[in-house]
Structures are given as structure tokens and as C-alpha cells.
Amino acid sequence: MSILVNKNSRVIVQGITGSEGSFHAAQMIEYGTQIVGGVTPGKGGQTALDEKVPVFNSVVNARQKTCANVSIIFVPPAFAAEAIIEASDAGIEVIVCITEGIPVHDMVVVKKIVDSNGTRLVGPNCPGIITVDECKLGIMPGFITRPGSVGVISKSGTLTYEAIDQLVKVGLGQTTAIGIGGDPIIGTDMRTVLELFEKDEETGAVVLIGEIGGQMEIDAARWAKVNMTKPIVAFIAGQTAPPGRRMGHAGAIVSGGDDTAAAKMKILSECGISVCESVAEIGEKTKSLLEKGIDG
Amino acid sequence: MKIHEYQGKAILKKFGIPIQDGLVIENLRDAEKAIENVQKQFKSEAVVVKAQIHAGGRGKGGGVKFSPTKEIALENVKNILGMNLITHQTGPAGQKVGKVFVTEAIDIEKEFYAALTLDRSRGDHIFMVSTEGGMDIETVAANTPEKISKVWINPLVGMKNYQARNLAYGLHLSGDAFKTTVDVFLKMYKCYQETDASLIEINPLVLTTSQTVLALDAKFNFDDNAKYRQAEIVGMRDLDEEDHTEVEAGKFHLNYIKLDGDVGCMVNGAGLAMATMDIIKLAGGEPANFLDVGGTANVDTVKNGFKIILSDKHVRAVLINIFGGIVRCDRVANGVIQAVKELDLMIPVIVRLEGTNATEAKKLLSDSGLTIIPADSMMDAAHKVVNAAHANQESTCQF
Numbered sequence: 001m002s003i004l005v006n007k008n009s010r011v012i013v014q015g016i017t018g019s020e021g022s023f024h025a026a027q028m029i030e031y032g033t034q035i036v037g038g039v040t041p042g043k044g045g046q047t048a049l050d051e052k053v054p055v056f057n058s059v060v061n062a063r064q065k066t067c068a069n070v071s072i073i074f075v076p077p078a079f080a081a082e083a084i085i086e087a088s089d090a091g092i093e094v095i096v097c098i099t100e101g102i103p104v105h106d107m108v109v110v111k112k113i114v115d116s117n118g119t120r121l122v123g124p125n126c127p128g129i130i131t132v133d134e135c136k137l138g139i140m141p142g143f144i145t146r147p148g149s150v151g152v153i154s155k156s157g158t159l160t161y162e163a164i165d166q167l168v169k170v171g172l173g174q175t176t177a178i179g180i181g182g183d184p185i186i187g188t189d190m191r192t193v194l195e196l197f198e199k200d201e202e203t204g205a206v207v208l209i210g211e212i213g214g215q216m217e218i219d220a221a222r223w224a225k226v227n228m229t230k231p232i233v234a235f236i237a238g239q240t241a242p243p244g245r246r247m248g249h250a251g252a253i254v255s256g257g258d259d260t261a262a263a264k265m266k267i268l269s270e271c272g273i274s275v276c277e278s279v280a281e282i283g284e285k286t287k288s289l290l291e292k293g294i295d296g
Numbered sequence: 297m298k299i300h301e302y303q304g305k306a307i308l309k310k311f312g313i314p315i316q317d318g319l320v321i322e323n324l325r326d327a328e329k330a331i332e333n334v335q336k337q338f339k340s341e342a343v344v345v346k347a348q349i350h351a352g353g354r355g356k357g358g359g360v361k362f363s364p365t366k367e368i369a370l371e372n373v374k375n376i377l378g379m380n381l382i383t384h385q386t387g388p389a390g391q392k393v394g395k396v397f398v399t400e401a402i403d404i405e406k407e408f409y410a411a412l413t414l415d416r417s418r419g420d421h422i423f424m425v426s427t428e429g430g431m432d433i434e435t436v437a438a439n440t441p442e443k444i445s446k447v448w449i450n451p452l453v454g455m456k457n458y459q460a461r462n463l464a465y466g467l468h469l470s471g472d473a474f475k476t477t478v479d480v481f482l483k484m485y486k487c488y489q490e491t492d493a494s495l496i497e498i499n500p501l502v503l504t505t506s507q508t509v510l511a512l513d514a515k516f517n518f519d520d521n522a523k524y525r526q527a528e529i530v531g532m533r534d535l536d537e538e539d540h541t542e543v544e545a546g547k548f549h550l551n552y553i554k555l556d557g558d559v560g561c562m563v564n565g566a567g568l569a570m571a572t573m574d575i576i577k578l579a580g581g582e583p584a585n586f587l588d589v590g591g592t593a594n595v596d597t598v599k600n601g602f603k604i605i606l607s608d609k610h611v612r613a614v615l616i617n618i619f620g621g622i623v624r625c626d627r628v629a630n631g632v633i634q635a636v637k638e639l640d641l642m643i644p645v646i647v648r649l650e651g652t653n654a655t656e657a658k659k660l661l662s663d664s665g666l667t668i669i670p671a672d673s674m675m676d677a678a679h680k681v682v683n684a685a686h687a688n689q690e691s692t693c694q695f
Contacts, residue, residue, distance in 0.1 A: 077521065077524070078524060078525070101521045102521060103492055103519055103521045103522035103525075104414060104492075104494060104519045104521065104522075105451070105489060105492055105519065105522065108414065108419055108420070108421070108451040109451050109452060111419045112419065112450065112451060112452045113452075115419075139621075140621060141620075141621035141651060141652065143652070144621075144651065154567070155567060156565055156566060156567020156568065157565050157567070157568075157621075158563075158564050158565030158567065158568040158619040158621070159565060159567035159568045159571055160567075161619045161621055161650075161651070162568060162571070162619055162650070162674070165619075165650055165651075182566060182567070184414060184416050185414075185416065185419060209567070211567055211570060212570070214416055214417075215416075215417055216417075219417070235571070237567050237568075237570035237571040237574065238570040238573075238574070239574040239577065240555070240570075240573045240574050240576075240577045240583055241570060241573070241586070242553075242555065245553050245586075247553065247566060247569070247570055247586055248551050248565075248566025248567075248569060248570075248586070248588045249566045249567070250519075250520070250521065251416070252566060252570070261574075277578065278574065278575050278578050278674075278675070279571040279572075279574065279575055279674055280575060280673060280674045280675040280678075
């Protein structure tokens with residue numbers, strides 16, 4: 001068990017003939033992901049990655065020929081919004097969009113469409129999803145993970161790797177790690193991922209990594225307080241971020257009130273979540289929490 | 297991206313929204329002619345002289361002056377053009393005024409507030425209006441929320457007439473003023489959509505004594521992700537309003553924000569960069585900057601990163617924190633070594649590399665013979681850089 005993707009996921013890569021798409025498709029195949037096809041309009045009938053992967057003109061076509069149910073998108077920002085809609089309309093169940101820089105006015109439309117189609121979109125502007133030793137659907141380094149029982153949710157890329165690395169160093173493996181992205185409009189929020197981890201039998205604890213800006217961490221914490229039986233360890237990045245400045249991620253901006261790191265940390269603690277003061281505590285804190293759980 | 301009031305008003309005008317209009321001057325020698333032209337065009341002796349800076353609170357800071365005669369207007373232009381305007385949004389350093397907008401003077405009966413932005417949690421656009429124009433909207437929301445009317449706009453459907461009417465009813469308008477305002481709101485939404493704005497705020501939108509409605513101010517924010525399809529908007533960018541170093545960093549595709557401390561940092565990834573700043577603070581130091589060098593950290597990005605960080609003369613030590621995922625750490629280490637050599641750096645550099653080939657990378661750094669201090673964990677790196685910064689500061693004081 002795991003969430004969203006596993007060894008049975010049949011994956012297509014939209015934008016497989018581009019440099020990013022082909023590079024990461026090869027990396028994903030190496031990890032063991034079932035890449036069954038690629039999509040590049042106008043290049044249907046060709047093959048990619050040394051003739052290993054068939055390329056199709058459209059997602060509909062790729063889905064008919066390969067029975068794909070999952071897609072990962074490496075299409076440039078001007079075309080990525082449409083690529084998501086195309087995959088969703090073709091009946092793809094899980095879409096991960098890696099592309100950074102999609103205009104917000106495009107994403108609000110995309111979000112309405114994927115929601116009404118019932119598609120699970122992760123991202124955009126995210127590192128993707130990895131279910132340890134089964135399926136890597138993203139750009140993260142797969143070798144840093146170990147199989148185990150901790151689920152990881154994060155808004156950022158390298159900070160997710162840092163958390164995974166710390167968990168591994170204290171002897172804790174992961175079920176699935178998911179980077180949801182740092183844009184103002186994203187397909188899947190933290191609360192939804194918490195719900196999925198709560199239902200997943202193999203996941204025993206969750207590490208949640210948030211940052212300044214928006215209300216998502218707070219919404220997730222309030223939901224968890226009522227519904228979550230598994231322990232959560234959280235870290236919020238941006239305690240030293242000045243207000244009104246966008247810290248890299250388009251969504252990471254303190255606009256006053258509840259969206260500062262301090263305010264989020266306080267509310268998360270009040271909701272029963274173990275909050276780390278520093279990023280360096282993530283591994284140890286999760287370990288001690290799990291040990292306490294076993295003793296009790 | 298932000299723009300000036302006069303540019304925002306030009307956009308509103310293009311979309312058919314009535315505005316308080318005028319002429320922009322950058323040189324004092326153009327002032328007299330501009331004032332005369334505004335007086336002639338609007339058939340009134342009185343004009344308003346408005347400082348053009350991106351920050352709000354210009355009126356309270358002394359950057360907006362009602363001028364009943366040409367002579368007074370000229371005097372006001374002289375005082376405002378080139379002044380260092382300090383408002384609650386500029387910070388104590390203030391912002392130099394490079395442009396002045398000379399506008400018609402308006403006889404105001406009522407002032408309203410109107411704004412359009414994204415409601416992130418709902419995924420809809422939100423249009424807010426208030427009868428309390430000219431005031432800070434957060435104060436109104438806190439003290440008298442009943443004076444704010446809101447409608448949420450589904451991006452698939454767009455703004456409907458009934459929504460614009462409901463907003464205008466919220467302002468207690470009737471007759472021609474009501475009709476004009478409904479029209480203004482619909483046009484604002486069109487403008488918001490077509491310019492890829494992330495915020496349009498008209499504060500105040502006024503009802504004049506002759507019962508016409510017009511925008512007295514215009515504040516726009518634009519989505520940086522949409523720059524590729526908004527060439528006209530990008531052309532309005534005023535680099536004088538932005539931090540020089542941040543503009544330079546942008547040219548190298550580096551994401552840099554200057555802070556007040558003395559510990560520089562260079563990190564791959566925005567989240568990890570923020571976490572690094574936080575841990576520097578926790579270790580007793582003050583971060584000098586936010587710097588995300590992106591996914592690939594090669595010799596050029598590291599070199600450019602150093603140049604940007606060290607252009608801030610307060611920096612006493614630098615921490616490089618790279619989580620090498622698909623990029624191998626030994627390559628990053630070689631990049632750091634080469635950059636330090638080429639730039640002939642005298643400042644202590646602490647490097648923490650984690651990920652593929654981290655052990656080899658550490659050895660490369662130790663064997664380099666340079667002033668590079670390798671670190672193991674983030675906490676270790678933070679302590680080392682803070683200590684180095686303190687030591688460096690002490691030695692400077694002795695000389």
C-alpha cells in the first residue's frame with residue numbers, strides 16, 4: 001500500500017521528446033517506474049529513449065494504445081495548462097505537472113476543470129511523487145529514499161529531500177513522499193494528502209513541511225485535529241522572511257495575519273501536531289514520536 | 297511586477313474606465329508647460345501634484361499636493377520631484393521620486409474602494425468594494441466588515457452582470473452613477489483577465505459632485521509567470537523602483553532578496569533556502585539574504601551567486617547549502633572550488649553538500665587548500681558559519 005501511485009501505475013510522459021522530459025523519463029525508468037508511452041503533438045509514431053518508449057500525438061491516443069492511467073507533464077509553461085486539461089479530458093486519473101511558471105489565470109481555470117472531471121492533479125511547479133521502491137513520478141533523487149512507514153508532504157523540492165535524508169539517517173523509511181508545489185493555485189492541497197495518508201494502512205506517521213503564505217497548513221491542521229489518528233511532525237520554513245516579499249515560490253509571501261511562520265507554528269501546535277523549531281529536528285522528532293507511540 | 301499610478305490609469309483608460317487624468321513629468325523644465333496644459337484641458341486652475349512611486353501611503357508622506365494655482369503647483373512639483381519620500385510602505389530608507397503626475401483636481405462627493413484579486417483557498421477571483429474609500433481596507437475589514445461587499449467570480453463563467461449590480465447596490469448607488477459603476481466593475485474584470493493582473497485596486501473610486509464616477513488612483517500587481525505574453529506591461533517596468541542587486545541577480549536567473557544580517561547564504565531550492573536562513577538565525581546569526589540558485593548548481597551559478605552575495609558589504613561569511621539530487625555533489629564541490637579560486641575570495645566559506653557523492657565532495661573541499669570549511673548537517677553548517685562571521689567581524693574591528 002501507498003498513496004496515489006504504485007508499481008501498477010501505467011505512466012505516460014507529456015513532453016517526452018524535450019530535454020527535461022527525456023532526461024527524467026530515463027531516470028524514472030531506471031527507478032522502476034512503468035513508463036508506457038510519451039506524448040508530443042506532431043511526433044506520433046516515433047519512439048523516444050533509444051526506441052524503448054512509443055510517442056503519440058495526443059493523450060487520448062496514448063491512453064487507448066497503452067492503457068495509461070497516470071501522466072507526468074514536462075511541457076513549457078505556455079502550453080502546460082492545456083496539457084493538463086488534455087490529460088484530464090482523456091480520462092487520466094493522476095497527473096503530476098512538474099512545469100514551473102504557469103500563469104495563475106490559466107491555473108484557476110485548470111483547477112476548476114480537473115476538479116469537475118475528478119482528476120487528481122499534483123503540482124504544478126513541484127518535484128512530484130515517489131512511492132518507495134515502486135514508482136517515481138517526478139524529478140527527485142530516488143536513491144535517497146528507503147522503504148518504511150512515514151508519509152512525507154511538502155511544498156518544496158530540496159527541503160523534501162532534506163527531510164527524507166534525515167528520516168533515513170535515524171532509521172526511518174517512507175511509504176510515499178509527495179511535493180505538492182509552491183504556487184498560489186495547486187491541484188492537491190495538504191489536507192487532501194493527509195486524508196490519503198490517514199486511509200493508507202502502511203503509513204504510520206506523517207511529516208508535513210510547509211512554508212509562509214496562504215492558509216493551507218492551517219486548514220490541514222484543523223482537519224487533522226478532528227480526523228487524524230496518526231502522529232504528524234511539521235516544519236514551517238520562512239521564520240526569518242520579511243513581510244511582503246515573495247520568497248522564491250509564488251505563494252510564499254507573508255501578507256499579514258495567519259500566514260507568518262510563527263502564526264502557523266502556533267496553530268499547528270494547538271491542533272496537536274509536533275512542530276519542529278528548526279529544520280534539523282525533523283528526523284529525530286519523528287523518531288521519538290514513533291517510539292513514544294510504540295511504548296504507549 | 298508593479299507599476300506606477302499613471303501607468304495603471306492608462307491601462308484602465310484603455311479598457312474604457314473613466315479616470316482622473318493628467319500629464320507625467322520627469323524634468324522640472326517641463327513642469328510649467330505640463331501644468332498649463334492640464335489647466336487648459338480640464339478647464340480649471342486647480343491641479344493635483346502626485347509623486348509617482350510604487351509604494352502606497354504617498355498622501356500621508358507628503359507626496360500628493362492639491363495646488364489651487366499654477367504658481368503653487370510649480371512650487372509643489374519642485375519640492376516633490378527628486379525628494380526622498382518616506383511612507384509606511386517604503387521603509388525608513390524611503391524612495392526617491394523620479395516622476396510626478398500632474399492631474400486635474402476633482403470635486404468629490406463620495407469615496408469608494410474597489411479591488412479584484414485571487415482568493416487562493418476557493419480558487420475563485422474575489423471582487424471587493426467598500427463605502428469607506430480612501431481608507432486602509434484591512435482596517436475597514438477589522439472594524440466595520442459590514443461596510444465591505446464581496447462577490448466571488450468563477451473563472452470558467454466570468455463576471456456576470458448581477459454580480460456587478462450587487463456590488464454597486466452595496467455602495468448604495470442609484471441612477472446614472474449606479475449604471476456607470478456597474479459598467480466600471482465589469483470592465484475592471486475584463487482588464488484583470490486580459491492583463492494577467494494579480495491585483496487591481498482602485499482606492500478611491502470617487503463619485504464627483506457632478507455625479508460622475510472615476511478612478512482617482514490605480515494600483516496594479518501582475519503575475520510574473522505571465523510576462524511572456526504581456527510585452528506591453530513588461531515595458532512599463534521601472535528598474536529605479538527595485539533593489540539594484542535584486543535586478544542584477546535576476547539577470548543571472550538567480551532569485552535573491554537582500555536582508556539586514558551579515559551571514560550570506562546560497563542554497564538550491566526556495567524552501568531549503570528559507571529553512572537555511574531560519575537555522576542561521578537559530579544558531580545566533582542574522583541572515584544577509586535569501587538566495588535560491590535553482591536546481592542546477594554549476595561553476596557559473598556559484599560564481600554569480602558569490603558576486604551577488606558579496607556586493608552586500610555587510611557579509612562576513614557565506615554558507616553554501618546544496619542538496620545534490622540529480623546533480624552530483626562532487627561536481628558542485630568542483631564548481632565551488634573553481635569559483636572561490638577565480639574570484640580570489642577572502643571571506644570564510646562554509647559548504648554543506650548532501651546527496652550523491654557527498655563524501656567525495658567533502659574530501660575535494662578539504663584537499664583544496666582554500667578557506668573552505670566543510671560541514672556535515674544543517675545545524676553543524678549553521679554553527680560554523682555564524683562562528684566564522686563573528687570571528688571575521690572581530691578581526692575587522694581590531695584593525
